[in-house]
Amino acid sequence: MKKFVLLYLLALLLLFTLFYADTSILSRVLNDTQSALTLMMLEPFLKPGQLQGIDHHHYPSLQDHYHTGL
Template identity: 60%
Template sequence: MKRFVGLYFLFLALLFTLFYANTSVVSAFINETQTNITLFFLEMFLDKGQLKGIDIWINPHYKIIITQACNGMIPILFFWASVLAYPASFAYKVVWMIGGYLFFSVMNVVRLLFVVYVTQHGSGQKDFYWSHDIVGNFMLMITGLVMFVLFIKGSKKSLS
Protein backbone atom coordinates (compact mmCIF):
# COMPACT_ATOMS: atom_id res chain seq x y z
CA MET A 1 0.00 0.00 0.00
CA LYS A 2 2.88 2.38 0.83
CA ARG A 3 4.39 1.69 -2.58
CA PHE A 4 1.08 2.47 -4.31
CA VAL A 5 0.65 5.76 -2.42
CA GLY A 6 4.22 6.82 -3.08
CA LEU A 7 3.99 5.98 -6.78
CA TYR A 8 0.57 7.64 -7.01
CA PHE A 9 1.90 10.98 -5.80
CA LEU A 10 5.02 10.66 -7.94
CA PHE A 11 2.97 9.95 -11.09
CA LEU A 12 0.50 12.70 -10.18
CA ALA A 13 3.32 15.26 -9.92
CA LEU A 14 4.88 14.07 -13.18
CA LEU A 15 1.60 14.01 -15.10
CA PHE A 16 0.54 17.46 -13.91
CA THR A 17 3.99 18.88 -14.69
CA LEU A 18 4.16 17.31 -18.15
CA PHE A 19 0.53 17.56 -19.27
CA TYR A 20 -1.29 20.24 -17.29
CA ALA A 21 0.96 22.95 -15.87
CA ASN A 22 1.92 25.61 -18.36
CA THR A 23 5.52 24.37 -18.36
CA SER A 24 6.09 23.63 -22.04
CA VAL A 25 4.78 23.95 -25.54
CA VAL A 26 3.62 20.34 -25.27
CA SER A 27 1.44 20.90 -22.18
CA ALA A 28 -0.01 24.09 -23.68
CA PHE A 29 -0.82 22.20 -26.89
CA ILE A 30 -2.41 19.28 -24.99
CA ASN A 31 -4.63 21.58 -22.92
CA GLU A 32 -5.61 23.75 -25.86
CA THR A 33 -6.48 20.65 -27.90
CA GLN A 34 -8.48 19.12 -25.04
CA THR A 35 -10.36 22.39 -24.55
CA ASN A 36 -11.13 22.53 -28.30
CA ILE A 37 -12.37 18.92 -28.26
CA THR A 38 -14.63 19.75 -25.31
CA LEU A 39 -15.97 22.86 -27.07
CA PHE A 40 -16.54 20.88 -30.29
CA PHE A 41 -18.78 18.37 -28.51
CA LEU A 42 -20.52 21.03 -26.42
CA GLU A 43 -21.46 22.94 -29.56
CA MET A 44 -23.37 19.89 -30.83
CA PHE A 45 -25.80 20.17 -27.93
CA LEU A 46 -25.98 23.90 -27.22
CA ASP A 47 -28.40 26.30 -28.89
CA LYS A 48 -27.16 27.77 -32.15
CA GLY A 49 -24.95 30.77 -31.43
CA GLN A 50 -24.81 30.08 -27.69
CA LEU A 51 -21.12 29.13 -27.85
CA LYS A 52 -18.81 31.93 -28.94
CA GLY A 53 -15.15 31.05 -28.65
CA ILE A 54 -14.70 29.72 -25.11
CA ASP A 55 -17.84 31.50 -23.83
CA ILE A 56 -21.22 29.82 -23.35
CA TRP A 57 -23.81 32.57 -23.18
CA ILE A 58 -26.57 31.83 -20.67
CA ASN A 59 -28.25 35.18 -21.24
CA PRO A 60 -27.06 38.57 -22.55
CA HIS A 61 -25.64 39.42 -19.11
CA TYR A 62 -24.13 36.10 -18.01
CA LYS A 63 -21.73 33.65 -19.62
CA ILE A 64 -19.83 30.55 -18.57
CA ILE A 65 -16.20 30.52 -19.68
CA ILE A 66 -14.62 27.18 -20.56
CA THR A 67 -11.04 27.50 -19.32
CA GLN A 68 -8.22 24.99 -19.01
CA ALA A 69 -9.65 23.92 -15.64
CA CYS A 70 -12.91 22.94 -17.38
CA ASN A 71 -11.46 20.76 -20.12
CA GLY A 72 -11.50 17.52 -18.10
CA MET A 73 -7.72 17.01 -17.89
CA ILE A 74 -7.58 17.22 -14.09
CA PRO A 75 -9.73 14.13 -13.37
CA ILE A 76 -8.10 12.31 -16.30
CA LEU A 77 -4.65 12.86 -14.79
CA PHE A 78 -5.81 11.78 -11.32
CA PHE A 79 -7.17 8.58 -12.86
CA TRP A 80 -4.04 7.99 -14.90
CA ALA A 81 -1.84 8.40 -11.79
CA SER A 82 -3.92 5.75 -10.01
CA VAL A 83 -3.68 3.37 -12.94
CA LEU A 84 0.07 3.87 -13.35
CA ALA A 85 0.73 3.36 -9.63
CA TYR A 86 -1.25 0.12 -9.42
CA PRO A 87 0.60 -3.15 -10.02
CA ALA A 88 -0.75 -4.43 -13.36
CA SER A 89 0.65 -5.17 -16.79
CA PHE A 90 1.68 -2.23 -18.95
CA ALA A 91 -0.72 -3.22 -21.75
CA TYR A 92 -3.64 -3.41 -19.30
CA LYS A 93 -2.77 0.04 -17.96
CA VAL A 94 -2.59 1.54 -21.46
CA VAL A 95 -6.02 0.14 -22.37
CA TRP A 96 -7.55 1.60 -19.21
CA MET A 97 -5.80 4.94 -19.66
CA ILE A 98 -7.17 5.29 -23.19
CA GLY A 99 -10.63 4.13 -22.10
CA GLY A 100 -10.48 6.44 -19.10
CA TYR A 101 -9.53 9.38 -21.26
CA LEU A 102 -12.45 8.75 -23.61
CA PHE A 103 -14.97 8.14 -20.83
CA PHE A 104 -13.87 11.17 -18.79
CA SER A 105 -14.02 13.35 -21.90
CA VAL A 106 -17.63 12.29 -22.48
CA MET A 107 -18.53 12.69 -18.80
CA ASN A 108 -16.97 16.15 -18.75
CA VAL A 109 -19.18 17.25 -21.66
CA VAL A 110 -22.22 15.79 -19.85
CA ARG A 111 -21.16 17.66 -16.69
CA LEU A 112 -20.82 20.96 -18.53
CA LEU A 113 -24.15 20.50 -20.30
CA PHE A 114 -25.75 19.84 -16.90
CA VAL A 115 -24.21 23.04 -15.52
CA VAL A 116 -25.40 25.05 -18.54
CA TYR A 117 -28.92 23.59 -18.31
CA VAL A 118 -29.27 24.24 -14.58
CA THR A 119 -27.80 27.73 -14.84
CA GLN A 120 -29.93 28.61 -17.85
CA HIS A 121 -33.21 27.25 -16.50
CA GLY A 122 -32.64 28.11 -12.85
CA SER A 123 -31.55 31.28 -11.11
CA GLY A 124 -28.50 31.87 -13.29
CA GLN A 125 -25.33 32.60 -11.38
CA LYS A 126 -26.90 31.46 -8.10
CA ASP A 127 -27.28 27.94 -9.49
CA PHE A 128 -23.83 27.86 -11.08
CA TYR A 129 -22.01 27.20 -7.81
CA TRP A 130 -23.90 24.10 -6.71
CA SER A 131 -24.31 22.67 -10.22
CA HIS A 132 -20.64 23.15 -11.12
CA ASP A 133 -18.65 22.94 -7.90
CA ILE A 134 -20.73 20.39 -6.02
CA VAL A 135 -22.80 18.20 -8.36
CA GLY A 136 -20.58 18.51 -11.44
CA ASN A 137 -17.37 17.72 -9.59
CA PHE A 138 -19.12 14.93 -7.68
CA MET A 139 -20.05 13.37 -11.05
CA LEU A 140 -16.38 13.32 -12.05
CA MET A 141 -15.22 11.96 -8.68
CA ILE A 142 -17.73 9.10 -8.77
CA THR A 143 -16.75 8.38 -12.37
CA GLY A 144 -13.10 8.14 -11.35
CA LEU A 145 -13.78 5.96 -8.32
CA VAL A 146 -16.02 3.53 -10.22
CA MET A 147 -13.55 3.29 -13.08
CA PHE A 148 -10.64 2.64 -10.73
CA VAL A 149 -12.57 -0.07 -8.87
CA LEU A 150 -13.42 -1.71 -12.21
CA PHE A 151 -9.76 -1.40 -13.24
CA ILE A 152 -8.64 -3.14 -10.03
CA LYS A 153 -11.22 -5.90 -10.33
CA GLY A 154 -10.30 -6.49 -13.96
CA SER A 155 -6.60 -6.56 -13.21
CA LYS A 156 -7.11 -9.29 -10.62
CA LYS A 157 -9.05 -11.36 -13.16
CA SER A 158 -6.37 -10.88 -15.81
CA LEU A 159 -3.70 -12.08 -13.36
CA SER A 160 -5.56 -15.31 -12.53
Protein backbone atom coordinates in the same frame (compact mmCIF):
# COMPACT_ATOMS: atom_id res chain seq x y z
CA MET B 1 6.85 0.57 1.38
CA LYS B 2 8.70 3.87 1.73
CA LYS B 3 10.25 3.41 -1.70
CA PHE B 4 6.82 2.80 -3.24
CA VAL B 5 5.35 5.93 -1.64
CA LEU B 6 8.31 8.03 -2.77
CA LEU B 7 8.13 6.73 -6.34
CA TYR B 8 4.36 7.23 -6.38
CA LEU B 9 4.65 10.85 -5.25
CA LEU B 10 7.44 11.55 -7.74
CA ALA B 11 5.43 10.04 -10.59
CA LEU B 12 2.38 12.05 -9.53
CA LEU B 13 4.42 15.25 -9.47
CA LEU B 14 5.93 14.50 -12.87
CA LEU B 15 2.56 13.74 -14.46
CA PHE B 16 1.03 16.85 -12.89
CA THR B 17 3.84 18.98 -14.26
CA LEU B 18 3.66 17.47 -17.74
CA PHE B 19 -0.09 17.38 -18.25
CA TYR B 20 -1.78 19.89 -15.93
CA ALA B 21 0.58 22.72 -15.07
CA ASP B 22 1.06 25.34 -17.75
CA THR B 23 4.78 24.67 -17.92
CA SER B 24 5.30 22.59 -21.03
CA ILE B 25 4.30 22.59 -24.67
CA LEU B 26 2.65 19.20 -24.15
CA SER B 27 0.29 20.57 -21.51
CA ARG B 28 -0.67 23.51 -23.73
CA VAL B 29 -1.31 21.26 -26.73
CA LEU B 30 -3.41 18.87 -24.64
CA ASN B 31 -5.39 21.73 -23.12
CA ASP B 32 -6.05 23.39 -26.48
CA THR B 33 -6.98 20.06 -28.08
CA GLN B 34 -9.34 19.20 -25.24
CA SER B 35 -11.00 22.63 -25.47
CA ALA B 36 -11.43 22.35 -29.24
CA LEU B 37 -12.84 18.84 -28.94
CA THR B 38 -15.28 19.92 -26.23
CA LEU B 39 -16.53 22.82 -28.35
CA MET B 40 -16.86 20.57 -31.38
CA MET B 41 -18.91 18.02 -29.41
CA LEU B 42 -21.15 20.71 -27.86
CA GLU B 43 -21.81 22.54 -31.12
CA PRO B 44 -24.83 20.41 -32.20
CA PHE B 45 -26.57 20.99 -28.85
CA LEU B 46 -26.07 24.73 -28.42
CA LYS B 47 -27.41 27.77 -30.20
CA PRO B 48 -24.86 29.70 -32.30
CA GLY B 49 -24.28 32.47 -29.74
CA GLN B 50 -23.76 30.10 -26.82
CA LEU B 51 -20.34 28.88 -27.91
CA GLN B 52 -18.77 32.28 -27.26
CA GLY B 53 -17.36 33.04 -23.84
CA ILE B 54 -14.58 34.82 -22.07
CA ASP B 55 -10.99 33.67 -22.27
CA HIS B 56 -10.27 32.29 -18.81
CA HIS B 57 -6.52 32.58 -19.30
CA HIS B 58 -6.79 36.36 -19.05
CA TYR B 59 -9.88 36.68 -16.84
CA PRO B 60 -9.92 34.37 -13.83
CA SER B 61 -13.32 33.00 -12.88
CA LEU B 62 -15.04 33.64 -9.57
CA GLN B 63 -14.43 30.02 -8.64
CA ASP B 64 -10.68 30.54 -9.03
CA HIS B 65 -10.97 33.67 -6.93
CA TYR B 66 -12.76 31.95 -4.07
CA HIS B 67 -10.66 28.78 -4.12
CA THR B 68 -7.30 30.55 -4.09
CA GLY B 69 -8.32 33.37 -1.80
CA LEU B 70 -7.02 36.08 -4.13
